[in-house]
Amino acid sequence: MSESFHQAISEESRAGEESPAAGDGPGEVANLADKLLEVHTWLRAQLQQVRAEADAYFTGREPGVPLGLQLRQHCLAFCQALEFHHTGEDGQVFPFLADRHPHLRGALDRLSEEHRTVEGVQRELVALLADLGTADPGRFRAELDRLSAELTAHLDYEEESLLPALAGIPFPPAP
Numbered sequence: 001m002s003e004s005f006h007q008a009i010s011e012e013s014r015a016g017e018e019s020p021a022a023g024d025g026p027g028e029v030a031n032l033a034d035k036l037l038e039v040h041t042w043l044r045a046q047l048q049q050v051r052a053e054a055d056a057y058f059t060g061r062e063p064g065v066p067l068g069l070q071l072r073q074h075c076l077a078f079c080q081a082l083e084f085h086h087t088g089e090d091g092q093v094f095p096f097l098a099d100r101h102p103h104l105r106g107a108l109d110r111l112s113e114e115h116r117t118v119e120g121v122q123r124e125l126v127a128l129l130a131d132l133g134t135a136d137p138g139r140f141r142a143e144l145d146r147l148s149a150e151l152t153a154h155l156d157y158e159e160e161s162l163l164p165a166l167a168g169i170p171f172p173p174a175p
């Protein structure tokens with residue numbers, strides 16, 4: 001197994017402001033399925049946090065008050081971490097699995113397409129974040145809801161499709 005493959009998995013969780021904390025996800029990580037679950041658990045938690053901050057911000061917002069810096073930073077950091085995760089999957093994990101588990105190719109194609117869909121919503125959100133002080137709260141929330149729905153469905157399907165194959169790959173790799 002290539003060094004870069006394991007590196008893509010192990011480093012994908014390091015983007016953004018925080019890494020998955022001990023205790024997130026499945027507990028002890030013994031294989032790539034555990035690692036994927038750990039990263040997904042962290043992404044789900046970050047998404048919940050951003051949604052809670054967006055609700056708090058828009059509920060208390062008064063006309064003329066600029067974007068909450070914390071919301072903006074967390075939202076951008078989350079988008080960056082998510083992009084990094086998907087880039088690692090598209091570039092390393094999916095090609096590796098397609099090569100060794102041909103029966104997964106249909107699922108992998110669908111998962112890659114879902115990455116593009118999520119990417120499109122992320123672009124919309126980042127564009128709104130550029131000037132959230134004047135952004136329409138309804139539109140921002142709608143995009144965040146859309147990201148949440150698309151991403152949650154994607155993470156669920158990815159786990160359902162790939163965890164059995166990933167469970168056969170030890171992690172961390174043997175020295």
Ligand SMILES: [Fe+2]
Nearest residue numbers: 086089111158
């Ligand atoms: Fe993915």
Ligand SMILES: [Fe+2]
Nearest residue numbers: 040085089158
């Ligand atoms: Fe993933």
